[in-house]
Amino acid sequence: MQHHHRISLIGAPTDIGAGARGASMGPEALRVARIAAVLHSHGLEVIDRGNLSGPGNPWQGPLHGYRHLPEVVAWNQRVHEAVHAELAAGRLPIMLGGDHCLGIGSISAVARHCRETGKKLRVLWLDAHADFNTAELTPSGNIHGMPVAVLCGHGPQALVEIGGQVPAIDSDVVRQIGIRSVDPGEKRFVHEQGLEVFDMRYIDEMGMRHTMEQALMGLDEHTHLHVSFDVDFLDPEIAPGVGTTVPGGPTYREAQLCMEMIADTGRLGSLDVVELNPALDVRNKTALLAVDLIESLFGKSTLMRKS
Template identity: 40%
Template sequence: MKKTVEIIGAPCAFGQRKLGVNMGPNAMRYAGLVERIEGTELTVEDKGNIASPAIDMKKYRGEQEGGLRNLEEVTEFCETLCDEVDQTIQSGKFPLVIGGDHSIAMGTIAGVKRHYDNLGVIWYDAHGDLNIADSSPSGNIHGMPLRALIGEGHPDLVNIGGYQNKVKTENIVLIGMRDLDAGEKKYIREAGIKTYTMADIDKLGMQKVIDETIDYLKGTDGVHLSLDVDALDPVETPGTGTCVPGGITYRESHLAMEMLHDANIITSMELVEVNPLIDINNKTADQAVGLLGSFFGETLL
């Protein structure tokens, strides 16, 4: 891992319908994010939050148009984020993007992919985020970013960054799945995406899941980690917009982060969906910062 971590705040709330997730980056800073990473003897530079389009509350709360809610705003935000991530990598630093809802992954990975020919992606989440407009029951774009990164969906989303097909299906590992729409299940089966459901984690244990993931992605030239806090059980992370019971434990997630740190395969990362407005005493931001501490090499002794 590069010695300098550059934090990019991505306060996007347009990919779903719960305001407050745009406050997630600052909630994590308040929870001691910078100090926690500095404690691992890495250098930290915080670029602050990137600019976001203004929120029109009538439109934000209204019905979606054409099956895609706030398409223009999500696209604009992700284009800006793409350029910021690109600049961070060009400068030789490790990009840590903190969100914000999961639609920002389209911008993050568009910026990352400019620097890798065969990028791998670990999608640590309760959801597959593999919908398109026709299969989405909500029209929320935070349920669509991975499908768009593969190259399917609305052209505005697919072509963020000025190009498409950022990720190959054979270079994706889904970890923590427990809430998939019917269209997503069908797509995962047909595309053959490597998937670990919660049942798989229960049977195999997190250590084997991460060992197998590392081995599976060994042919890639870089690996992006996209971590949605709703991958964890809502008892652990209550401040997130799409809670699903029966998730990964906090301890299992620490182990996953520790193993990924030791493997030294992750070349970029984002952490998303922290929403302090629906949290309890900033608990979810605290938990998120703890996981990032483990990922960046924090040890007990």
Template identity: 65%
Template sequence: MRGITLIGAPTDVGASVLGASMGPEALRIAGIAQALRARDMKVFDYGNLLGPGNPQAPAEGGFRHLDEVTAWNRALFAATLDTLSAGRLPLMMGGDHCLAIGSISAVAQHCRARQQRLKVLWFDAHADSNTPASSPSGNLHGMPVACLLGHGPEQLTHLADTSPVLAPREVTMIGIRSVDPAERQFVNEHGIDVYDMRTIDEMGMRAVMQSALADVDAGTHLHVSFDMDFLDPGVAPGVGTPVRGGPTYRETQLCMEMLADCGALASVDLVELNPALDIRNQTAELAVELLESLFGKSTLMREKR
């Protein structure tokens, strides 16, 4: 049996819309632990991390809630590193996407200590690559990629033992369709691989995933950072920053099955689930279905070859 630890991070301090703080409990209500145990996973629920509340304050120095975001990410960094050190797969249940700074910083430090190659797949409608100079709002859930690449406040760029945490070649973005001009410039200048929605439309999801996973092998630590607004809001309404024109249910399930097939999955973020904006918890239930596919549930009837 494969060991997995659920880590709840109930906060929306990095977001512009309240509600993502209820995400972990919505996933539990939707039966996440039971579903993964049915996939022959040995599941341990770490419970919810503790951290400061959301002061709903205006931006200061280009950031909203920097101290609170830092506290949450430090707590998540420690919990993720402990889980990896114990030989278990951490599944962070957010919470908003600023939390990926803490989880991925821990994953990167873990990989460096073991001289293991890291690959991060960033499934999102947004590039999350704003900097303090370019962010129109100061919301830190729009800055995690930039922070992980070393562009951000020191308390977030130096959570791990080295900075930057990631090199641009270690990140691949999928599903992008809402990008600020400064973010576009940042992504292009850093040479980050991006499969935006036009690319998905032109190539098809299967070809996109084959290309994104082409350099992943048995020695790779694959981290999936999955924002629920990756999906079209007609499928997943319970998100704080919906963007029309996203992948369908079937396209997204194909992504999950192909990730499971590659055999390299070693850590996961599931973020930006907002029950306050959901309809009868259907987005949380959808998230659980996708996680089942990510961990091996397949719709394939024929024998795999």
């Protein structure tokens, strides 16, 4: 069973960092898929804090390599404050996105909490993309392609400073899983920065079990485990409701194993669920699948094992 029984849902309904509209509807789609009731059915206390509010999406082109930078900063400051408040109260925050730029606010808050409580941090980044772009490298200027770089200190001052410390995290706390789409300049930068990446070829060759054993290695009772779950991590055949589909992602069974192995550690302390775009979905099936996988993260076992 998880060591955290008190969960807070925090909606961040914006697509401010994305290249397609619609991730702003993600929180409601997850609620429609009964995320609160499903977690509650496992004996967890769930409080839905409702949605944060922030600036609308002006839908403009990039300025100095960044699209919508002031609005992205405003949203991430609000996410940071909300996530940090839940952690400080001893609760487990689930940030319902919104696009993945919001991971900047969320993970900087987790890192700050870890500094304040003397804990080590491990971040699992489940994603088809490395999200390690900079203004110099990005083809688009969309900030949802930059959060890991920003968290590691590479990006505009207003964003890298949100957590009160630059860099918010060291690259060696991150394990990226499921990666299969990286821009050429971004690839060089990832290698330079020493990010640990378990891409789809690694998963295909070594299997999800070995991949997760590697990604979770070294966790102890002093480690706070944060999972940043971009729904485009999943194969688009099973999860069409995302703006940036990349073929060849984990299957349903691989994704279940990934989540169950995270649950088995008992260390999960915070979660992002991002990039769900119900405008591109089919009968909310991607949201239902996401909730099913989140249920596994919190200990729903699909297996007939004696506990």
